[in-house]
Amino acid sequence: MPELPEVETTLRGIKPHLQGKTIDAIIIRDRRLRWPVPLTIRKKLAGQLIDNIDRRGKYLLLHTQVGTVIMHLGMSGSLRVIDSAVVPEKHDHIDIVLENHKALRLRDPRRFGCVLFTATDPLKHKLLADLGPEPLSDDFNSDYLYKKSRKRKLAIKLFIMDSKIVVGVGNIYANEALFLAGIHPRRAAGKVSRESYEKLVTAIKQVLSAAIKAGGTSLRDFTRSVCKPGDFKQSLRVYDKKSEPCPVCGKPISHAVIGQRSTYYCTQCQK
DNA sequence: ATGCGGACCTGTTAGC
């Protein structure tokens, strides 16, 4: 479920409920996420004030005086703020219980997500240290992408999905952005022109901000409902539209697998 | 350094 817009939407939804609150307890019902959830966070974080919560790429960072909780939602994770008395369901693995009897509850059926802890600078943590720029920042521009891509033979789609190059471009938005930029997903990254990178950067920023905006409008009450995919799905142009007419030229959308991920594109519009 | 494929999981859907 979570691509960058969903993570951002989640962040905005939960932040007001967490910032400045004190952690009462941490309940670990199932620590078998992508990496085992460190049991020591229960003692370390009890009584701690949550200074702030933000994100780097798709990682959510919950900052306290003693360290930072690093969370990732993987493929199927979601977070909500609920009354801590609400009976947990099957895949509700972790609760961060607050002093006010609310809790941040992590649900993750596939358990590809993670909850980790670092006492030092989270940006120096192994998982975050080598991340590329944020896609909506000025550091992410066509000059940067063009230079990074020279001599690289990797398919452009995989290139922009590489978090060392840029964070937050998941499968859906990679498909959408390449369509908007008119670039064939299999093109070697090193053979994409400066002009095309110009278009691509614009497309990535546009598609992500539009989705964040849509997430923002469909943003429910994070104290009750799970983050819904929302309205953004109706604005998709190619993703999951195999054989449907291209919105620009009408030719049926093609489907292929690139790097084990489903890829949708128009052979007429994308070269 | 780069590029590829496997791995980790469960739930939902497509197909027979």
Next chain:
DNA sequence: TGCTAACAGGTCCGCA
């Protein structure tokens, strides 16, 4: 209708 297989919005890791 029921069973099985394929597939799903992520990304790390190890190997060639």
